[in-house]
Amino acid sequence: MAQKSKAIVINEKDNVATAIVPLNAGTSVSLASQGHSGKIKLLSSIPMGHKFALAEIPKGTDVIKYGEAIGQTTASIARGEHVHVHNVVSHRGRKEGA
């Protein structure tokens, strides 16, 4: 998995990438893995190890990483926006609606 990219897409089904270095808002990140190519302009600063959206993810839909659902969005997330606990919720190990 040789890459020069500053972010990794793990599975072709994923709608998020993981930053492997800290990235500033406004930076254009090139992606060249798992069928994703081209550049994404970041709308937020992304701390190292955090995720950003590869495409718009509508409110109430699945965030996909490792090719699997890791939670649902609580707000619509734009392409290039930070994806984390402020806009994603887990549906496991708790009462629905909690």
Added chain:
Amino acid sequence: MEFMGYRRTNGKVGVRNHVLVIPSVVCSQGAAEAITRNVKGTIYLPNVFGCAQVGADREQTKRALAGFGTNPNIFAVLVVGNGCENLSAKELAEAIQPSGKRVEYIEIQEVGGTKKTTSKGRKIIKEMLADAAKLQREPIPVSELILGTECGGSDYTSGLGSNPSVGAASDLLVEGGGTVILSETTELIGAEHLLAKRARTPEIGKQVLDLIAWWETEAIRTGQDIRGANPAPGNIAGGITTLEEKSLGCIYKGGTKALEEVIQYAFPPTKKGLVLMDTPGHDIDQLTGMMAGGSQIAVFTTGRGTPTGSPIAPVIKITANAGTYKKMKDNIDINVSQVVQGKETVKEAGKRIFDEIIAVASGKLSKAEKLGQRDFCIFKIGLNF
């Protein structure tokens, strides 16, 4: 493929040759510590339970303590009781006896105080040590190894680098006929369908799904939200958003082989290959359960960094976070950060980890052993009365 180990009289194989002193109850922990103080080759277990326990909770504590005694890394055992506890030294010694090793017990009330118990205990462990010193390592097939796997202080590098690399090492051990324990049930939530698909039989697959359902229902029943504990604050700071995301990264440790068995906490595997032990996500509860089940060696991946080690077994620490490796070099054995950077393949890193498992099993000290890390904690499932 072979390593150099200690063959026990019951045929099991150890990678260490310790003399173990077990306090059957928290009250005799001080005496157990005094007996082993400055005596090289001996270890005491910092047991804080052993009295006022009933039912399944008492059984689990007894099974875990006895499992440490029977673990093949242990040459001989001295159990130290106080005398009035409800898990007596005699009962615990009798549970260890079937392993065929020398087991003795003494009680503070009967011997007459801590000082007398200490000198009597010291006399016994010195005899045991003299016999232990006579045993030599010999070539042993890797199929005798039971590898515990664990992750703690996870961050984004765990799922991208260290866990897949450990998975590659797990596959190599299973291919060599050995056993790999995957555990931390709560950290399978959200990834259980993938593990269930790999089960040897549909029944085993159903056991996996039932286990996860139990934990999840239990969390909801108590009105608690697992998110308060898992992912932990450090996981979230490190980029992990949800429990599902953590779990999906977590199960990579088990490699890609078929799941052969699901076992309860602190029970020994009855199958070779990949097995799942039901444990909490709590690192030390989990490590203790695997060692009590007969695991002689563990690999432990971390992103944020962790000092953990076992009193009776080497724990090889692995990180794919370059910054953490640099900051915590005295704790971490293997750096696989090049996997995340795309400069080393998962397979190559897995081979390096496998080679280190063989070296450490053959006597090389892990960093946690050099630091004297002896973390021990039994998964408590009931109240003390």
